[in-house]
Amino acid sequence: MTVATRRYSSMTLYARLILHARPYWLHVCGYLLLSLLATPLALLIPLPLKIAVDHVLAQGPPPRWLQAMLPGGGSGGGSGGGVLAFVAGMVIVVAMLTQAHHLATTMLKTYLGEKLVISFRARLFRHVQNLSLAYHDRQGTSDSNYRIQYDAASIQHVVMESVIPLVSSVVMLGGMLYVTARLSPKLALVAVVICPPLLVVTAFVRRRLRQQWRDVKKLESSAQSVIQEVLGAVRVVKAFTRETAEHARFERHSNSGMAARLRVALAENLFAMVVGLFLAAGTAAVMWVGFRDVRSGDLKLSNLLLVMAYLGKLYDPIKTLGRQLATREKAMASAERAFALLDEAPEVVERPDARPLQRANGDVSFRGVSFAYPGTDVPVLRDISVEVPAGTRVGIAGRTGAGKTTLINLLCRFYDPTAGAVTLDGIDLRDYRLADVRNQFSIVLQEPVLFSTTIAENIAYGRPEASEEDIINAASAANAHDFIAALDEGYETQVGERGMCLSGGERQRIALARAFLKDAPILILDEPTSSVDTTTEAQIMEVMERLMRGRTTFMITHRETTLGVCDLLLRIDNGRIVDAAAAPPPRPIHGAAVIAPVHT
Numbered sequence: 001m002t003v004a005t006r007r008y009s010s011m012t013l014y015a016r017l018i019l020h021a022r023p024y025w026l027h028v029c030g031y032l033l034l035s036l037l038a039t040p041l042a043l044l045i046p047l048p049l050k051i052a053v054d055h056v057l058a059q060g061p062p063p064r065w066l067q068a069m070l071p072g073g074g075s076g077g078g079s080g081g082g083v084l085a086f087v088a089g090m091v092i093v094v095a096m097l098t099q100a101h102h103l104a105t106t107m108l109k110t111y112l113g114e115k116l117v118i119s120f121r122a123r124l125f126r127h128v129q130n131l132s133l134a135y136h137d138r139q140g141t142s143d144s145n146y147r148i149q150y151d152a153a154s155i156q157h158v159v160m161e162s163v164i165p166l167v168s169s170v171v172m173l174g175g176m177l178y179v180t181a182r183l184s185p186k187l188a189l190v191a192v193v194i195c196p197p198l199l200v201v202t203a204f205v206r207r208r209l210r211q212q213w214r215d216v217k218k219l220e221s222s223a224q225s226v227i228q229e230v231l232g233a234v235r236v237v238k239a240f241t242r243e244t245a246e247h248a249r250f251e252r253h254s255n256s257g258m259a260a261r262l263r264v265a266l267a268e269n270l271f272a273m274v275v276g277l278f279l280a281a282g283t284a285a286v287m288w289v290g291f292r293d294v295r296s297g298d299l300k301l302s303n304l305l306l307v308m309a310y311l312g313k314l315y316d317p318i319k320t321l322g323r324q325l326a327t328r329e330k331a332m333a334s335a336e337r338a339f340a341l342l343d344e345a346p347e348v349v350e351r352p353d354a355r356p357l358q359r360a361n362g363d364v365s366f367r368g369v370s371f372a373y374p375g376t377d378v379p380v381l382r383d384i385s386v387e388v389p390a391g392t393r394v395g396i397a398g399r400t401g402a403g404k405t406t407l408i409n410l411l412c413r414f415y416d417p418t419a420g421a422v423t424l425d426g427i428d429l430r431d432y433r434l435a436d437v438r439n440q441f442s443i444v445l446q447e448p449v450l451f452s453t454t455i456a457e458n459i460a461y462g463r464p465e466a467s468e469e470d471i472i473n474a475a476s477a478a479n480a481h482d483f484i485a486a487l488d489e490g491y492e493t494q495v496g497e498r499g500m501c502l503s504g505g506e507r508q509r510i511a512l513a514r515a516f517l518k519d520a521p522i523l524i525l526d527e528p529t530s531s532v533d534t535t536t537e538a539q540i541m542e543v544m545e546r547l548m549r550g551r552t553t554f555m556i557t558h559r560e561t562t563l564g565v566c567d568l569l570l571r572i573d574n575g576r577i578v579d580a581a582a583a584p585p586p587r588p589i590h591g592a593a594v595i596a597p598v599h600t
Contacts, residue, residue, distance in 0.1 A: 006339075021116055024115060032164050036171055039171055041094070044097075045098070050302050124148045138374070152334075157328070183303045187307050190286050209264065212264045226249055283311060348413060355433065361425050362425075363423075365422070366410075373415075396557075397570070402575070442519075446527035474514070508540055515547055524553075527557060
C-alpha cells in the first residue's frame, strides 16, 4: 500500500494526535481549564438583565445574596436605585472578566498551537530523512515537503479547535441544559429535540467531506510539485523556452484544485444551511411554547428571556459544528496524510544488536551480490563477487545503466542487496550500526552538492566541530584556499542555492576539501571530473591523487585519463563484472603533466 492510499478512522487519528501532544499536557490542561471557564462566564452575562427586570422594573424585593451586597444591607432597596447601580457595575465586571479570559485564552492557544505544529513538523522531517532512498525515488520530494509544511498543521486545529472545544462545549451544553431545565423542563426538552436528526445528517456529511478533502490535498500537492520541478530545473526550462508551457501546466493543476475546493465549499455551506434551519426550527418551537406558557401564567417573562438568552449558548456548539465541519475534516484528512508518512517504514534498518565501528581498515568484499530495486523484478546487479584489499584504488567503468552507481549505493548501504552480502573488514555491513557504516565514507559526486550557507560550513559539513585551522588546511589540500581567500568575505562567503554562486571547478574543489576534512578510510568518486574542462580536470586529478593516498578508493568514470591512478579496473555490463584487471597506464591530459599512479 502506498503512502497516498492509507486510511485511518477518526478515533485513531484523534488518539494519535493527542498522544503527540502529551509533552505539552500542562499547557493543554491550562487551555482546557480556560475553555471551561467560558461556561460560568456565559451564565453570568444575561444575569444582570434578569435582576433588572425582576427587581427594578417589577420592583420585587432583591434576594438575600443581593441584599447583603447592597449599601445598608439592602434596606430601602425596593426603590431600585441601589439594585440598578449594582446591575450596572455587574455588567462592567462581567465584561472585564470576559475580556481578560479572552486574552489569556488567545495567548495560550497561540503559543500551544505553534509548539504543537513545530514539534510535529520536526518529527515528520526527522522521519523523512530516515526513510530509505527507495522511498524518495518512488515518491519524490514535493509530496513529502507538502505533508511536512502543510499537513502537519492539522495537529493545531484538531487539538486546539476540535478536542478541547468539544470537551468545553459538552460542559457548556450540560450547564445550559441544567439551568434551562431548572427554569422550564418543557422548554429544555423542546430545545434539544432537534439534536438526534442533526447528528444523523452530520455523520453522513462528514464522510463525504473527508473524501473530498483527500482529493483536494492530492491536487494541491501535485500543483506544488510543478513549482518545485520547474524552479529546480529553471535553466533547462529557459533553455527550451518552456516557460509558457510550464505556466499552463501549473494552471491546469491549480484549476483542478480550485474545482475540488469549490465542491467542498458547496457541501460545507449546504450543511451549514441545514444546521441553520434546524436551529431556527428549535428556536421557533421554544418561542412558541414559551410565550404560550407566559400568557397562561405557567412561566415568568424574565425566565423566558433568560431561557432565550441561554438558548443561544445552548446552540453555540451545534452552530460551531455546522461552521467548522469542513475545516475539521480538512484537518483530519491532513492528519491522515501526515500519519501515513510517519507509518512508512525504512527499508534499510539497523539491527537491534548492531555492533559499533570506529574506523575501518578499508577491506571491502562483494560476495555473490545481486540487487533489484523495490517494486521491480529485473535485477540491476547479478552475482557480483570481488575482493578489494584496504588501500586499493578501484576504477569502475561501464556504459550508462550498467549498474556502477548501484554498486556504490550498496557499499554505502543506501540499499541492502537482495542476495549475497557486502562486507567491510570481513563483517557484513548489516551487522554494523548504520551511522557508523556511513561515517566510513567520503563521497565526491559528479555534480557536487553544496548547501545554501557559507563556504566554511560546506567544507565542515561532515565534521561540524572542525576548527577554523582544520577547515583552512582541508581547503589548502584541495587547492581551494587561494580562490576562497580572494573572495571578499573569504570562508564566510555565501555559496547560494546548490552553490550556484561558484563555478563548477570551485564547487568541485570545495567538495574535495570536505572529503579531506572528513578523513574517512574509504573514498568514493562518482564521475568527479566529467563536468569540467581538461585544465580543471588536471588540477582536480592532482588533488584527488593526494586524497586517495592511504584510502580504499572507488572511482566511477568514463574517462580513460582518470584510470591511470587506479590499481584495479572493474568493467560492468548488464549488472555483471565482465572484466577485472590491473588498470591501464595513465594517459596524459591535454595541457597537463602525466600523474603517475601511487600504490599503497
